[in-house]
Amino acid sequence: MKIAFYGSSLLSSYWNGAATYYRGLLRSLSALGYEVTFYEPDVYDRQKNRDIDPPDWARVIVYPPTEEALSKVIAEAALADIVVKASGVGFADEELFLRLPQAARVEALKVFWDVDAPATLGEVQSSDDHPMRRHLDLYDLVLTYGGGDPVVEAYREIGARECIPIYNALDPETHHPVEPDPRFAADLAFLGNRLPDREARVGAFFLEPALNLPEARFLLGGSGWQDKPLPPNVRLLGHVPTRDHNALNVTPKAVLNISRDSMARNGFSPATRVFEAAGAGACLITDAWEGIEQFLKPDEEVLVARDGRDVAEILSRLTIDSARSIGRRALARVLKDHTYEQRARQADLIFRAWRMHGLQKSRKGAVA
Template structure:
């Protein structure tokens, strides 16, 4: 492919993180790819009040085109424009017209370009296919030149290969040091353990186990719960709700609490090899991270040294009870050093270029897990 690509993304949103957990991932990759000379356009629907809750202006590293999902001609204009790109991407979870976009983007393949499906929730997509043999996406998977995923490792690569994917390449979440870094503490976010996570059906039981159960067990410790949807959830008296926390406050959030908690969604925990965006955000700020256990974590951060791992709520409570500020600083500093060395979006951009065969691209770094190629 050309040394400098024109890349068109059909995705949930680049400019709004509201009910959009992939925003940081998109921004980090877009900034890194732009820095390497590529031109990116994100086509995103005006849906789910995201445009009313934008948290960044149009960025200098990508063009944002917002289309009206109620106007069929608006999407057609976007598809017509995107057809000229060197790489056209349909991301999972756009939220509106996903099935239509899966078919239409696959249909934009022509000599001289590539089309890719970028799965930001591979466990959910694969579960959807397993549950419905008649899903039209079964026939579309082989029509894409590549499937990129932002997690899942070899299990996801094998699953996509079994469904006819030509190539499947994990491009994991990472850190953008320009946006996520240490910040001065903020009294609003003082806590012994802080969890920032929107309320989702396939994560709520794990939040109960790994956050609310430890809070109940440690009544003298301070717990802070951020994210949308928790307003009517009963919580122990030592849990304070912060509501939606905008991205502008994430560095202060991660730099203030004694420790921050990562709780995976059910499907991500079951699949493994799926570090959440928030893990790298927190590590970039030098936070002491406590995470629920999942397979493959040691490929990204060293348990006990760069991240603290718990198998259940009782272990979370024990970790918090035994944690002092000195150890929290050591763990946070070690995590920050590791992600700056190995897990930045600049490194991930090299993986993308290598997968696409970009002329002049440097060889992709050896990943923590081997990228899978299914021919």
């Protein structure tokens, strides 16, 4: 089956947290026999900051942010068996949302794939006239990369025919144990872009422990932090390309995951960083959120902190040996239960079931 996937970027992780998810899932779907074409706009300097070459498992179409180019790539939806509009494309999102299902063939499966459901639903719930409230029925199915029951129920309330989470996972070919790199030597590292609904939590869970542990070494990676006042024991890395993620995860004694406000409230929203760190065999400390035990076992495969004081306490008593032991158990768990190969098989079953339903429906319509 042919998939036309309209997303932010497959080739660049620059200001694009969904890149790892797209790559792992679509490569695994390709291995199952799907023909994937990924359409991404040339915006936000992503093409200047590519961190992979165009892969052999997907055809990538990069288009300029113009109406002419947009119309051309939308028209190509008619060639696909499955048409996917992802959230947060970054250019003409509303137009893509409305026009793609209309451009697709009647029997094609139309999917809205939300890679940031808490943020999307926050926008919808704050606007009675949001296009999604009026036109979500253009899509056969909503898939999300997290959110659990709260997100599923919220999507059904605004008109989704069905909503199914397909969670983030590990791509072992990309994220795996490597030798430590002296560039990333530290006691604790955090990697995440500076975003409005994360910044206060970064202050509480990362910068506050840095202030309280002046002898410890902290690393802050991600875009947007260059003008943020930092404690003297925090070293700023800036954007860290995907090729350096493994070394950044395995070299410090521990790495930190900090959910954005909306994701923490919804729960069941493990970030890609959770699986990247576990896949590299890192000792992960995460902020507390509902559902963590579905993915990693607290105290054995992951350490859970309720606030910055917990982070500082955990870091003070964490030894190198115990950190490595937690990392080994986390790696074993994600390889067993949380790979993109497993997520792709889940998506494959969903696609085949819904495609069969759509074909039967179109045949009945033709007979009538």
